Amino acid sequence: MAFATSQVVRGFSSSAVRNVVIKNVTIIGGGQMGAGIAQVAASTGHSVTLVDTSDDILKKSIKTIEGSLKRVVKKKFADKPEAGEEFIKKVVQNVSTSTDVESAVQSSDLVVEAIVENLKIKQDLFTLPQHTIFASNTSSLSISDIASSTSRQDRFGGLHFFNPVPMMKLVEVIGTPATSQETLDSLLNFSKVLRKTPVSCKDTFGFVVNRLLVPCIMEAIRLYERGDASKEDIDIAMKLGAGHPMGPLELADYIGLDIINSDPNNPLFNSSDLLNKLVAEGKLGRKTGEGFFKY
Ligand SMILES: CCCCCCCCCCCCC[C@H](O)CC(=O)SCCNC(=O)CCNC(=O)[C@H](O)C(C)(C)COP(=O)(O)OP(=O)(O)OC[C@H]1O[C@@H](n2cnc3c(N)ncnc32)[C@H](O)[C@@H]1OP(=O)(O)O
Numbered sequence: 001m002a003f004a005t006s007q008v009v010r011g012f013s014s015s016a017v018r019n020v021v022i023k024n025v026t027i028i029g030g031g032q033m034g035a036g037i038a039q040v041a042a043s044t045g046h047s048v049t050l051v052d053t054s055d056d057i058l059k060k061s062i063k064t065i066e067g068s069l070k071r072v073v074k075k076k077f078a079d080k081p082e083a084g085e086e087f088i089k090k091v092v093q094n095v096s097t098s099t100d101v102e103s104a105v106q107s108s109d110l111v112v113e114a115i116v117e118n119l120k121i122k123q124d125l126f127t128l129p130q131h132t133i134f135a136s137n138t139s140s141l142s143i144s145d146i147a148s149s150t151s152r153q154d155r156f157g158g159l160h161f162f163n164p165v166p167m168m169k170l171v172e173v174i175g176t177p178a179t180s181q182e183t184l185d186s187l188l189n190f191s192k193v194l195r196k197t198p199v200s201c202k203d204t205f206g207f208v209v210n211r212l213l214v215p216c217i218m219e220a221i222r223l224y225e226r227g228d229a230s231k232e233d234i235d236i237a238m239k240l241g242a243g244h245p246m247g248p249l250e251l252a253d254y255i256g257l258d259i260i261n262s263d264p265n266n267p268l269f270n271s272s273d274l275l276n277k278l279v280a281e282g283k284l285g286r287k288t289g290e291g292f293f294k295y
C-alpha cells in the first residue's frame with residue numbers, strides 16, 4: 001500500500017487529495033461482473049486475485065476473460081496479431097485464482113465484492129486486513145447495510161460497474177456517511193486508472209443509473225405483459241426511437257432476470273407477474289439460454 005497526491009475528477013473537489021495507490025486487487029465472485037472487473041483491472045497492470053466457490057467456476061471465469069480479451073485485441077491490435085496474443089498472455093498472467101477468501105485478501109489494497117445479490121451472504125464475507133478498502137458492486141442493496149457487519153466502515157464504499165465491464169465506461173462510486181474522504185478519493189482514482197469515468201452518488205436506492213434505467217425496463221415488461229406491443233417491437237422502438245444500444249427486454253436478459261428481480265419488496269420497485277414467473281422457471285436470460293428471448 002502507498003499513498004499518492006493527485007487531482008480528483010471533474011465535478012469533485014479540485015484540491016489535492018490523499019489516496020491509497022491500489023496495486024493488488026481481490027475480486028470476490030467470478031461471474032459476469034467479477035470476471036469483467038478482473039479483466040479490466042488486470043489489463044491496466046494490477047495484480048488480481050479472483051475468488052469464487054469452486055475451481056470449475058474459476059476456470060469458466062478465466063475462459064470468459066480470454067474470450068473477451070480476444071474481442072478487445074481484434075480491434076486494438078488489428079495490424080499486429082502477435083502483439084495482441086502477447087497482450088492477452090500478459091493480462092491473463094496478472095490474474096490468479098483462489099477459493100480461499102481469507103488468504104486471498106491478505107495482501108490486497110482493494111477488495112471488490114461481486115457475488116450474489118444477497119445481503120446476508122455479502123455481510124458474511126468480512127475478515128479483512130485493516131488497511132484494505134472494501135467495495136461492493138451491488139446493484140440494489142444499501143452499501144451501509146452491507147458495511148454494517150464490519151467495524152471498518154470508513155474503508156467501505158460502493159464501486160458499481162456496468163455490464164459488460166470491458167465496454168462500459170461508467171463507474172458509480174458510492175459513499176455512505178461513514179466512508180472516509182480518503183477511501184472515496186482512492187475509489188475515484190482507481191476507477192480512472194481503469195480508464196473509466198467515475199461519478200459519485202450517495203447511498204440511495206438504485207444509485208443514479210438503476211434508479212432511472214430499471215423503471216424503464218419494468219415498464220417495457222409491463223407493456224409486453226399486457227400485450228400492448230410485441231417484445232421485438234418494444235426493443236426496436238427503444239433502439240431506433242431513443243438511440244439505446246439494446247432494447248429494454250434484450251437488456252433485461254443480458255443483465256439477468258434474477259438480478260433485475262433481486263429486490264422485489266422494495267417500495268420503489270414494482271415487480272411483475274411475468275418476471276416472477278420467468279425467474280421461478282429458471283429462465284434468467286442470456287446466462288441460462290432463455291429469458292424474454294431464446295439464445
Ligand atoms: C426504482 C429503482 C429501482 C432500482 C433498483 C432495482 C434493483 C434491480 C437492479 C437490476 C439492474 C442491474 C443493472 C446493473 O446494476 C447495472 C448495469 O450493468 S445496467 C446495463 C448496462 N449495460 C448496457 O446498457 C449495455 C447496452 N448495450 C451495449 O452497450 C452494446 O449492445 C454492447 C453490449 C457493447 C454490444 O454492442 P453491440 O454493437 O450491440 O454488439 P457487438 O457484439 O457487435 O459488440 C460491439 C463491439 O463491442 C465488443 N464487445 C461487446 N461485448 C464485449 C465484451 N464483453 N468484451 C469485449 N468486447 C466486447 C464487440 O467485440 C464489438 O467490437 P467491434 O466488433 O466493434 O470491434
Ligand SMILES: NC(=O)c1ccc[n+]([C@@H]2O[C@H](COP(=O)([O-])OP(=O)(O)OC[C@H]3O[C@@H](n4cnc5c(N)ncnc54)[C@H](O)[C@@H]3O)[C@@H](O)[C@H]2O)c1
Pocket residue numbers: 028029030031032033034051052053057113114115116117118121137138139140160161162163254255256259
Ligand atoms: N449482471 C449485471 O448486469 C450486474 C451489473 C452491475 C452489478 N451487478 C451486481 O454484481 C453482483 C454480481 O452479479 P453477476 O451478474 O456477476 O452475478 P453472477 O451470478 O454472474 O456471479 C456471481 C458469482 O458469485 C459467486 N459467489 C456466490 N457466493 C460467493 C461467495 N460467498 N464467495 C465467493 N463467490 C461467491 C458465484 O459462484 C458466481 O460465480 C451482484 O451484486 C449484482 O447485483 C450485476
